[in-house]
Amino acid sequence: MSLTSASPKAAAEEAKSASHILATLPTAARNDALTAIHAALSEARDDILAANARDLEAAQRAAENGQLSQSLVSRLDLGRKGKWEDMLKGILDVRELEDPVGKITLRTKLDDGLELTRVTCPIGVLLIIFEARPEVIANIASLAIKSGNAAILKGGKESTESFVAISKVISAALEKSQVPNNAIQLVTTRDVIPQLLDLDQYIDLVIPRGSNELVRYIKTNTKIPVLGHADGLCSIFLEQSADPKMAAEVIVDSKTSYPAACNSLETLLVQQSALESHLPSVADALIAKGVVLRCDKVTKEILASKLSPELSSKLESAMDADFDTEFLSLILAVKAVANIDEAIAHINIHGSKHTDAILTSSSDLAEKFMSSVDAAGVYWNASTRFADGMRCGFGTEVGISTNKIHSRGPVGLEGLMIYKYKIRGQGHVTAVYGEGEGKKSFNHERLPL
Amino acid sequence: MSLTSASPKAAAEEAKSASHILATLPTAARNDALTAIHAALSEARDDILAANARDLEAAQRAAENGQLSQSLVSRLDLGRKGKWEDMLKGILDVRELEDPVGKITLRTKLDDGLELTRVTCPIGVLLIIFEARPEVIANIASLAIKSGNAAILKGGKESTESFVAISKVISAALEKSQVPNNAIQLVTTRDVIPQLLDLDQYIDLVIPRGSNELVRYIKTNTKIPVLGHADGLCSIFLEQSADPKMAAEVIVDSKTSYPAACNSLETLLVQQSALESHLPSVADALIAKGVVLRCDKVTKEILASKLSPELSSKLESAMDADFDTEFLSLILAVKAVANIDEAIAHINIHGSKHTDAILTSSSDLAEKFMSSVDAAGVYWNASTRFADGMRCGFGTEVGISTNKIHSRGPVGLEGLMIYKYKIRGQGHVTAVYGEGEGKKSFNHERLPL
Structure with a gap:
């Protein structure tokens, strides 16, 4: 050095x-x-x-x-x-x-x-x-x-x-x-x-x-490829069939275990039909951890009617910009969505392609979410904070990438590698191969590694 | 559409x-x-x-x-x-x-x-x-x-x-x-x-x-990643132990089978000790195919003394810029180098990281060349024109990349793919894992694909 x-x-x-x-x-x-x-x-x-x-x-x-x-x-x-x-x-x-x-x-x-x-x-x-x-x-x-x-x-x-x-x-x-x-x-x-x-x-x-x-x-400011991420705007979609206790635990972990981290939760999307059944206990648990909830109109009304006046008084109203904000602190934007399609569409527009999760007991909906959401990490019934090289078993981490090429998600040593093609011949030329008469054709047999 | x-x-x-x-x-x-x-x-x-x-x-x-x-x-x-x-x-x-x-x-x-x-x-x-x-x-x-x-x-x-x-x-x-x-x-x-x-x-x-x-x-003019190559400045290093007949065939194929292609030969580096033994027959074969040789001082002198006056008169003198030029036509820059190290250094400075080859009967030198030359394709005793998706068995080709990240060399469908990480859990949170007392540790067992 x-x-x-x-x-x-x-x-x-x-x-x-x-x-x-x-x-x-x-x-x-x-x-x-x-x-x-x-x-x-x-x-x-x-x-x-x-x-x-x-x-x-x-x-x-x-x-x-x-x-x-x-x-x-x-x-x-x-x-x-x-x-x-x-x-x-x-x-x-x-x-x-x-x-x-x-x-x-x-x-x-x-x-x-x-x-x-x-x-x-x-x-x-x-x-x-x-x-x-x-x-x-x-x-x-x-x-x-x-x-x-x-x-x-x-x-x-x-x-x-x-x-x-x-x-x-x-x-x-x-x-x-x-x-x-x-x-x-x-x-x-x-x-x-x-x-x-x-x-x-x-x-x-x-x-x-x-x-x-x-x-x-x-x-x-550069033409050189950049590996990394600017934003970590992670979302969770809380679907109606999720176990409410599990949901509260995963959401609390995603939001509060290290709010300044890029893999922390910033937006919670709640299915309309889960608002009464699931949201109040989730909100309770979050507020107990000091989280400020910025709610859209629908979720705020529901919570105001279900929570104690003391807790209700802590609710804030979300503005549009809150759903595009990486707070990196104990603030969470909360929004009601009609169904999984609306949740997926919201995340694909407002997310940062870092890590998003669905909480549901339906494996069909989970698979749909994971194949449709365009992000480096798509999780089912697990905290967004698992987006980490050490936790994923990559040994060490160079960073977390939201790039769409080369390396995506937690990047270990593999992300610092490229490859080259070696050809070993015995004087082989290309002109003898082709479709015409007297031309050779390629073998193209895949050999064991 | x-x-x-x-x-x-x-x-x-x-x-x-x-x-x-x-x-x-x-x-x-x-x-x-x-x-x-x-x-x-x-x-x-x-x-x-x-x-x-x-x-x-x-x-x-x-x-x-x-x-x-x-x-x-x-x-x-x-x-x-x-x-x-x-x-x-x-x-x-x-x-x-x-x-x-x-x-x-x-x-x-x-x-x-x-x-x-x-x-x-x-x-x-x-x-x-x-x-x-x-x-x-x-x-x-x-x-x-x-x-x-x-x-x-x-x-x-x-x-x-x-x-x-x-x-x-x-x-x-x-x-x-x-x-x-x-x-x-x-x-x-x-x-x-x-x-x-x-x-x-x-x-x-x-x-x-x-x-x-x-x-x-x-x-x-863009921040979006670009897959491809601007230049294809391919070189061949002709080492003294190469079979002269094989060398002439591979060099002729590399240069003349499609001179406008990016995988065609543009610079020939000849080991000093192979100038008398190898270069004249190679030059003969190239000139017979209509190739104009732009030679450095040393190679021009040798060829002038060995070739017929008629062929000699066709030799041109290379300028420095010729070794940085992708001719895409029947012109070849020719230069003498003392040894493999000089050849590798020349290619790593003047090449375009596309495809370079060594002609030698020594597998040690070939392996050294292939690990030291920084290019998408490094070939031993084979024409540079094998740098092609169809010939390499990739089925089809999006293009040939000289990028150092994501996809390099002939790019098939694989180059249009990235990956996502899916995690399937049962309500797992991160806060319970760690080094301290009562904390869980990860399993990290590699499972079969």
Whole structure:
């Protein structure tokens, strides 16, 4: 890893050329580099935490002057209980994952002595743009090395001292490994993001990890493919046959277990015929957890007639915009729909293609919902918060993608891979194949992997 | 299929909403629509060929005035021997392909009663921008319907009469099928391309089929992902241990079997130590086929000393720019390199990541080349012209992609698919899982597909 003071262009050029070496390293060489990084970071704990303390102190001052949010300050803190250990453990976890490079996914015999193979390979150079959390640098460096991709990292300026300290240690560790030092570069100079986003000849994929604003800015300002999501506007459709107790539990978990997460619930659609039977107990449970309900006219009237005057007084009226809003807080938009078709249509128009769920006891309706809703995750009787790489068993997560191509939903190492086609022949030419007289035809026999 | 005079925005909005219906249709409904299209086109042969004749006549006049190239005029002609029959056969070929929708590619037991499934599904709305060839419309409509994607087609204005005639027939055929008419839309109004490229809220993928200029224009002018390639700058590295006769055959096939194709050879790199032993016979064979060799200093000197004065006089001197040029004609840039490393470095800098080959009898060198060269296709002792969906056994081809994400190389139906994650639970919530006391842990058992 080099802490580059070079221009963004030079950094990207070096990363590209390092990526060509990294892509050919065997599994062991990439794993050994992770072992070396882990050991070097363990040893440098005190220095890094001291650098982090300086970042923290500056941030604390900025927060007191109202220039930074307190939540950002707390995300900066590498000394917080368990954070340092988690960061180190993450490196070893990534090392233990199956090697995603060089997997054969297709083999076809084209003709005698002529074989086609499709083999997974790294994408090339990743640009990862993230905000405050300094532990992300170790996490991303591990994922990049494991997957054989070079990476350019650009972190938030609040963590500069921590980043520099970590990157010096990683750099020294890589020096002793076969991974080229330039394969992982940290860019700290200010205002380089627009220049980096312009380098589509060197950079193959941008992964933004940060606020919706950051992601939206990046998507609008680059020709390089972007993996991620700007919005997580997740909806649940509560169908009349759902078990009311189960419904309340899933909705409460989806909304309240971590309201700031992208996989949290933002819109609840309730079938007209379930308004009296199901909605009041759901609303009760939500309000008890501190959720503010923004209800459309129909749902507000029903709730007002069923809830105690004290609870009723807490209901708010929804405006149209509430059904297009990712609140990321304890606010929930609530709306009545006539049936499943209306629910599906609402979600396909207002949702963000992240994760949506149906609560129902009918498997037919569940299957209909899951095939009709256009989203990365479509769940039946389960919390939207299962949309997470760790929970889904992907080992680790690069992010959650709402893209319609390449990688969708929680993205693990697989999302950092592409493939190439290899053909091994014995001097085969194409001109001899065809339909006419004396022409050969292809064999196209699928071979075992 | 509707021949829309609506605004591009309205067309895209309708296509999006049709895509949600199309995505849920069973295999039989999509196949039946293809059968109906095939029958209707067969029946309307005379009308369509008459419309095509009018396009052809106008194009012929334009060609005579020097406003159109003769090769474009010939690509317009649907009446040319075999073309109509091929177009119709293509529809049935696509119908017979395995259904790419709804394939389960991952199943994981997350916990008792909680299962994750990854299922292939259509991408959504495709925008296909193509130039003259009128048969593409039937081809693309078939691929879109088979893969469950809606498509907006924008063809070159030279084929307007043919397009309108074909699209009316397809439209009438779809009326009798379950595929919504708006799923396939033909946009004929002029100058709509910039507006279409701006509709990233409705259109999920752009597939340009046409000249490098068209592709480059599209890539620079849209936020929507683009599948395809602008350049096909294919190289061959001729290593010293290659069989000279085999080398000449493969190089001649790569360069001359269809020089205008993107998978044709443009740069020949010859190992220094093979210049005397291999290059003269290769050059002989190429010149016999009418190829003009643009040689660097070293290769030109060797050839001048080995070839007859008559052949020598045909050699040209290469300039630097020739090694970055996709000639698409019978011109080949030739350069000496010291060894395989220099060849790989040259290709990784000057190539277009399309298809590159090594000719060698050493499997070690071949494997090194194939893992180190960063291209969609890396071939050993085989012509670059095998880079083709039909030849590779993909059934049909949407195009050849040099993208580093999603789909690379010859793209078949698979490239028009993405996946969604379905979770089927029984009221599962996330808050109960974790590391602390009394928390549950995940099962994460991989289940058979």
